[in-house]
Amino acid sequence: MNLFVTIGKYFSLMGSVFSKPVNRKIFFRRLLSEIEQIGFDSVGIVCIVSVFMGAVLTIQMGINFESPIIPRYIIGLSTRDSMILEFSSTIVCLILSGRVGSNIASEIGTMRITEQIDALEIMGVNSANYLILPKIIAAFVTFPFLALLSIILGILGGCFIAFTMPDIVTVADYLYGLHYAFVPFYVTYTVIKIAVFAILITSISAFFGYYTEGGALEVGKSSTKAVVYSIISVLLFNLILTQVLLT
Amino acid sequence: MIKVVNVNKTFGEKHVLKDINATFDDGKVNMIIGRSGSGKTVLLKNIVGLLTPETGEIYFNGREFVNVDEKGKREIRKEMGMVFQGSALFTSNNVEENVMLPLDLFTKMTKAEKQKRVDFCLDRVGIVNAHHSFPSEISGGMQKRVAIARAIALNPRYLFCDEPNSGLDPQTSILIDQLIKEITVEYNITTIVNTHDMNSIMEIGDNICFIYQGNKWWQGSKDDIFTTDNEELNDFVFASNLYKKIKKAQNNE
Numbered sequence: 001m002n003l004f005v006t007i008g009k010y011f012s013l014m015g016s017v018f019s020k021p022v023n024r025k026i027f028f029r030r031l032l033s034e035i036e037q038i039g040f041d042s043v044g045i046v047c048i049v050s051v052f053m054g055a056v057l058t059i060q061m062g063i064n065f066e067s068p069i070i071p072r073y074i075i076g077l078s079t080r081d082s083m084i085l086e087f088s089s090t091i092v093c094l095i096l097s098g099r100v101g102s103n104i105a106s107e108i109g110t111m112r113i114t115e116q117i118d119a120l121e122i123m124g125v126n127s128a129n130y131l132i133l134p135k136i137i138a139a140f141v142t143f144p145f146l147a148l149l150s151i152i153l154g155i156l157g158g159c160f161i162a163f164t165m166p167d168i169v170t171v172a173d174y175l176y177g178l179h180y181a182f183v184p185f186y187v188t189y190t191v192i193k194i195a196v197f198a199i200l201i202t203s204i205s206a207f208f209g210y211y212t213e214g215g216a217l218e219v220g221k222s223s224t225k226a227v228v229y230s231i232i233s234v235l236l237f238n239l240i241l242t243q244v245l246l247t
Numbered sequence: 248m249i250k251v252v253n254v255n256k257t258f259g260e261k262h263v264l265k266d267i268n269a270t271f272d273d274g275k276v277n278m279i280i281g282r283s284g285s286g287k288t289v290l291l292k293n294i295v296g297l298l299t300p301e302t303g304e305i306y307f308n309g310r311e312f313v314n315v316d317e318k319g320k321r322e323i324r325k326e327m328g329m330v331f332q333g334s335a336l337f338t339s340n341n342v343e344e345n346v347m348l349p350l351d352l353f354t355k356m357t358k359a360e361k362q363k364r365v366d367f368c369l370d371r372v373g374i375v376n377a378h379h380s381f382p383s384e385i386s387g388g389m390q391k392r393v394a395i396a397r398a399i400a401l402n403p404r405y406l407f408c409d410e411p412n413s414g415l416d417p418q419t420s421i422l423i424d425q426l427i428k429e430i431t432v433e434y435n436i437t438t439i440v441n442t443h444d445m446n447s448i449m450e451i452g453d454n455i456c457f458i459y460q461g462n463k464w465w466q467g468s469k470d471d472i473f474t475t476d477n478e479e480l481n482d483f484v485f486a487s488n489l490y491k492k493i494k495k496a497q498n499n500e
Contacts, residue, residue, distance in 0.1 A: 100252050115335035118297050122407075123349050124324035
């Protein structure tokens with residue numbers, strides 16, 4: 001019963017979020033600020049994670065494909081497809097759930113317990129729309145670019161292994177594998193996935209922040225819940241979207 | 248004028264507000280007083296719409312507030328200003344931006360006009376040379392003054408203050424009280440102050456509404472407080488030795 005109440009509250013909040021902003025100019029100013037905080041500020045962690053993921057994937061593929069009947073270029077192909085299909089969307093989003101999700105939940109939760117949200121309501125502002133919509137749109141716009149960046153850097157990470165450890169895979173084999181049997185729809189699939197994940201992470205985190213009650217301890221709990229439920233929803237929708245888009 | 252009619256509010260089994268009826272007049276500092284936990288903050292939150300009463304009506308100059316839709320509520324709220332107990336300034340905005348926000352959101356003023364209004368409001372509450380400071384960089388008293396400046400930025404018809412003196416020293420408290428009084432009279436605002444600070448009550452209270460265990464127990468002026476024979480109100484007012492002595496002196500006269 002409690003789950004249904006929570007889901008009902010979530011959709012009710014989203015009803016308030018997706019309404020016309022009270023002032024477009026302020027909305028776009030806030031949107032730019034959120035794009036910076038949610039998108040640009042995540043570039044560093046995405047870069048680091050992606051390069052290492054690509055490099056490790058290449059080494060693991062090299063170790064596991066040590067068979068005379070499997071051509072070495074498969075390592076490049078597998079790294080490319082793994083990065084595109086799963087790592088640059090799902091794994092990056094799991095990391096962003098921690099970075100962006102906890103930040104959103106704690107920011108909105110703190111605003112709730114310090115009555116800043118009440119102050120907005122008293123002004124006649126739709127606080128849910130004012131605070132949450134720019135965050136959702138900012139993530140929706142920037143996360144696909146982060147996924148594309150992650151794919152490129154992951155592949156470059158693998159390339160670095162090919163340069164430095166030619167006994168695992170040569171650069172020529174790796175580059176040949178990158179070009180071999182490329183399915184452009186995989187990129188579309190990953191962009192669709194990460195756009196959906198962006199909405200899930202930001203809206204779920206904002207939901208837990210918005211309904212925080214109590215003090216600093218509860219803000220921490222909301223932040224934890226936001227990360228946990230964002231991760232679960234990302235994994236669940238990963239399964240659903242993969243079924244719908246790839247089978 | 249704000250009129251509260253038969254307002255009831257419960258939290259689970261707990262009946263916090265019991266059939267409250269009260270009237271708050273224009274151009275006066277109306278005070279809701281009572282002990283901690285008596286229900287005065289709940290009453291104030293019901294009046295401003297942050298909580299919804301189970302039954303009852305609240306009228307703002309004849310306009311019903313409880314049963315209107317969100318859009319209707321927002322229209323009335325644009326005429327409200329509120330000073331919260333903890334100031335509730337937006338921590339990511341500086342002082343000037345805090346006061347500017349309602350102007351940005353709800354007016355079509357030019358940038359120069361908005362700046363002029365912000366300067367006027369900050370000047371009115373005595374804030375100088377702190378326009379670009381962040382809330383965390385200024386004192387509690389200054390934060391309260393900035394909150395008042397933000398509350399009056401849109402020339403509200405109704406001003407609400409939730410324990411405006413909490414956490415302030417006596418001198419700063421008096422300054423804040425005087426500011427609230429001056430603004431109320433100057434702009435003929437309906438002001439409701441929620442407090443349990445006897446100094447504030449005696450300093451600026453025009454119309455006082457005493458809440459006791461969720462009931463409106465007594466309503467009158469600050470002069471009536473000393474002469475009332477209401478036992479619960481006397482217990483509240485004369486809890487302090489200072490006021491006991493004042494009453495004793497008055498009786499001797």
